[in-house]
Amino acid sequence: MPADRPAPGTGAGRKGLKSDALGMFSSVAMGLASAGPAYSMAATLGVIVAGVGLQAPIVTMLAFIPMLLVAYAFRELNASNADCGTTFTWATRAFGPRVGWMGGWGLIVADIVVMANLAQIAAAYGFRLVGLDGLAENRLWTTMAGIVWIAVLTAICYVGIEFSVTVQRWLLCLEAVMLILFAVAALVRVYTDPPPTAIHVSASWFNPFEVPSARALTSGILAGVFIYWGWDTAFSVNEETVDSTRIPGRAAVTSTVLLLVIYGLVSTSAQAFAGVGTSGIGLGNAHNSDDVLSGLGEAVFGSDNTGLLLSRLLILMVLTSALASAETTILPLARTVFSMAVHKALPSRFARVHRRFLTPTWGTIGMGAVSVAVFVLLASYSRNILADSIDSVGLAIAFQYAVTGFACLWYHRKILTRSAKDLVFKGVLPGLGGLIMALLFLYAAFVVYANPEYGTTAVDLPLIGRTGGVTVLGLGALLIGLLLMPLVTRGHTVALKLQRSLLPRHLPQHAAVDSASRYLPADSGSGVGGDWYDVIPLSGTRVGLVVGDVLGHGMRAAATMGRLCTGVRVLARLDLSPDELLSRLADLVEQTHEAGAAGRGPGHRKPRADAALGVSCLYAVYDPVSGKCSLARAGEPVLAVVQAHTGVVDYPELPVGPPLGIGGLPYQSMDLDLAPGSLLVLFTAGLLQSADDRDAGLAQLSRVLAGDRASLEALCDRAVTTLLPGAVDVDATLLLVRTRLLDRNRFAEWAVVPDPAAVAAIRTAAGKQLGDWGLDDLAFTTELIVSELVTNAIRYVGGPIQVRLIRDRSLICEVSDTGHTSPNLRYAASDEEGGRGLFIIAQMTHRWGTRYTHAGKTIWTEQDVQQSGGA
Structure with missing residues (x-):
């Protein structure tokens, strides 16, 4: 028996990952560890100082604002759809599979590239920790050690989320203690035994208007975005978290606030101790820009035995921070890829779960292998390219966060006027966060990073000229995703076009009824199914009403839907009673299945089951002269009737009929006497998919329908908004019909x-x-x-x-x-x-x-x- 199995479902919490493995503290630890405070400060503080000088502390804090705004977008989207695919899933819901793919690709690019840098940092600091400074500068040895670190961390992530979190908590505790100790010791030295570089903390450091230029401010904030990045790991493990719709949101906001405190304290203390000079331990020294903390350790703690021990601990802290960040980079990367595969946006191999550990198998190992390949490629080619690739991560991060912010605003656009709270937290804050991130992305990509003098590399591009390597790497990586997009979204696009071409574009006006409808296709890669609805004019001003639900997804389901929809229309025009129509439709399904299976010898592949087998269908005929409605059902579709005068919602118990093609009891018709103005509500099971259970979904629908005399279009919108505020993992169809009696x-x-x-x-x-x-x-x-x-x-x-x-x-x-x-x-x-x-x-x-x-x-x-x- 293989060690893994396919994900059992596509919905949030149904993919087979280990549930209830993480609590609030573990989620906060994951968010903090993924940001890697010590590693992030060591790698970026010098870059920020080089751009903005003494205003580095306030720029570091200003980067918190767009992060907090985007964190609210993550929180609101997660509350309605706690899917580990995060940006990919949410952007797909809001804007379709193309934008969703690019959002997921942005996260994949950022994670894989940053893994290369984290591996190099971990390798170098591992050698420095044991005194092998020479090996820390050797490209071959750091590359080999980096590969080992990626392999070890991938194995930790593979054996289970709980073991990964346990490792994270220990690493984070050591990191936090050392950061606080370093910051306090530095400030005490500044005011008691200051080094020559020391400067006292000044209020001007926290004045953003003293930053030399808007360009410097943008560059500094974009670098600041990088140091906060990682708190969203709490959302990537949401399906493994207790109370998955709320805990990840609280943990993310808490993580960003704690990161603000840590970064404000460390940047202020480091700048006060070392100054912003361009020599020695000064933060402006270009030789220390990629690692400002290791050079400060001995200067802050001294050179005696205790000081040397603390200096080594500081190096260990940066090492553990890089390792913790690398581990929590593998986790969201593997789960994003896993979710994308579950939703058919990547090969199905990546949608497999370990039977014992309940972790993504191919997603974890595969992404670890890809990270190794990219790391080796970048490290073997040039250290300069590796350095510039880290700066390019900021572009991928800003792109992903911008997509998420706009997705939250657009996804909740229909309910923003429901309350002031919804307007602010679902609309204004996420939209503002997305706008800031989009502006940062554009300004950095085409102004700051495009300058050939920025960074360590430049490329001569045809028709454009010499361009900064950071822009080329960042936009080039996103362009690869753009080129791959038609391949991965083609199935969804074709199936959706086929599905929509077969459904009625406009319901016909009819003397018997007023009608309105909604069809919501499944949002996953090829998840478009075979739900359909129709309003069919019949003889004598009667009208036929039908909703159906085809099992499965993709082109086969859509094609099957078209076949059945046409069959119903043809049979309806024969003026058959509902029970006889379903009987003949079931015969058609059985004959088609038998014809497809006929003539296949032992050498042929086993035929795939006909998607029409097991189809649910509800067919009704309403006569406006008599006011009678005759109905029959196959499978489990539900009918709701809203009484004309009282507004009471009733769910008539229709005679049981087997799904089409299954066989069993004969179909039976049932007659209802309907007063003029009665509302018939026909829908497929997908309309109730977000509810805890069927009864809860019907209760929600009843509250929407009861006593409501709104227009049918408004009522459709309200029902869909209420019952499907989040994921649409399977198709959903709703048909509302208000009856009339003929004058x-x-x-x-x-x-x-x-x-x-x-x-x-x-x-x-x-x-x-x-x-x-x-x-x-x-x-x-x-x-x-x-x-x-x-x-x-x-x-x-x-x-x-x-x-x-x-x-x-x-x-x-x-x-x-x-x-x-x-x-x-x-x-x-x-x-x-x-x-x-x-x-x-x-x-x-x-x-x-x-x-x-x-x-x-x-x-x-x-x-x-x-x-x-x-x-």
Whole structure:
């Protein structure tokens, strides 16, 4: 038996990961450790100082603002859909699979590139910790040690989330203690035994208006974005967290606030102790810009035995910080890739879960292997390229966060006016955070990083010229995702286009009903399913109503839906009763399945099960003359009826019928008497997917529908917004129909005795009724139709006969009798005296047909009223 298995489901919390493994403290620890405070300060504080000088502390703090705003976007989106795919999943929900793919790709790029830098930092600091400074500068040895570190951390992440968190807590505690100790010791030395570089803390350090230029401010804030990045790991492990919709959001906001305190304290103390000079231990010294803390350790703690020990501990702290950050980079990377594979945006191999450890197998090992490959590639090519690739991570981060902020705003746009709280936390703050991140991305990519003097590399681009290597690497990585996007989104796009082309674009206006509908396709990569709905005009102003749910996803489900939808339309036009229609549709499914399986010998692959097998379908026919609605169901679709005058919501218990193609009990029809203004609500099971259970979903729907006289379009929007505020993992279809009774002045009925003498009387009555309606131009043809059909009924059937005229968009003539034999249209020979009546009727009418009832049959005709001048 293989060690792993496919993810059992696509929904949040249903992918097979270990649930309830993390609490609030563990989630905060994950967010802090992923940011790697010690490593981040060591790697970026010198860069920030080089750009903004003494205002480094305030710039470090200002970078907190867009991070907090985006954290609110993550929190609100997670509350409605706690999916470990985070930005990929949420952006797909909001903007579609293309934007979702690019959001997920941005995170993948950032994680893989930063893993290369973390591996190098961990390797170098590991050698320095044991006094092998020479090896720390050797590219071969640091590359080999970095590969070992990635392998070890990948193994830790592979064996389980709980073991990973335990390691994180110990590493984080050591890191936090050493950072606080360093900051306090530095400040004490500044005011008691200051080194020559020391300067006292000044209020001007916290004045952003003293930053030399907007360019310097932007560059500094973008570097600051990098040091805060990582708190969103709490969301990437949300499906493994207790109370997954709330704890990750609280942990993320808490993490960003704690990071603000840590960074403000460390940057202020380091700057006060070392100053911003360009030599020695000064933070502006370019030789120390990639690691300012290791050079400060001995200067702060002294050179005695205790000082050397603390200096080594400081080096150990940066090492553990890099390791902790690397481990918590593998976790979100593996889970993002895992979720993307579950949602069909990546190969299904990556959607497998370890049977024992309940961790993504291919996602974890595969991303560890890719990280090793990228690290070796960058390190072997040039240290300069590796350094510039780290700066380019800021572009991927800003892009991903901008997409998330805008996704939150757009996703919740329909409920922003519900309350001031929703407006602020679901709209204003996330939208502002996304805007700031987008502006940072554009300014940095095309102004700051594009300058060939920025960074350590530059590239001559055709038609553009010499461009900074950071921009080339950052935008180049995102461009790769853009080029891959058509391949991964093609299945979803084609299936969705097919699905939407088969569904009615506009529901027809009808004398019997007002109608409105909503179809929400599954948002995952090829997750578009086969839900459908239809409103089918039938004879006698009746209307057929149908909703159906095809199992499965993708092109096969969409194609199956088209086949069944067409089948229902054809069978409905035969005026079959609901139970007979479902029976014939089930026969069609079985025959198609048998035809597909026929002729396959032992050498052929086993045929895939027909997606039509197991389809649920609800079919109803409403008659606006009698107010009766006849229904039958296959499978488990649900019908809700809202009473016209009381607004009470009822769920009629329909006769049980097996899903199509399964076999079992015969289908049965059920009749409902509906008052005018009653609301029929037909929907598929996908509408209730976000509720805790079916009963809870029906209760939510009842609250939306009860007593509501809003327009059907508004009611559709409200129902969808309430019941599906988050994930749409399977298709959802909603059809609302408000019934009418046909006005008594628009139809006339007569009972006719089976006597040839009665034919003249009914012809006269029909002609008079047409005169009253102003349809005199149709009197001759209508009298001829009535005469022919009534004469045939008297001659061949006898018994009670009923004639009905209905004025709608066409003039409908119906003649009912107790016979069960339908007349046949034929071409009479030239020497035959009879047999031409039905042929003449067919030539004079727009349509004609026969429908069967419990009492017999009805022959009906339709004439186009628009051809009449009296209309």
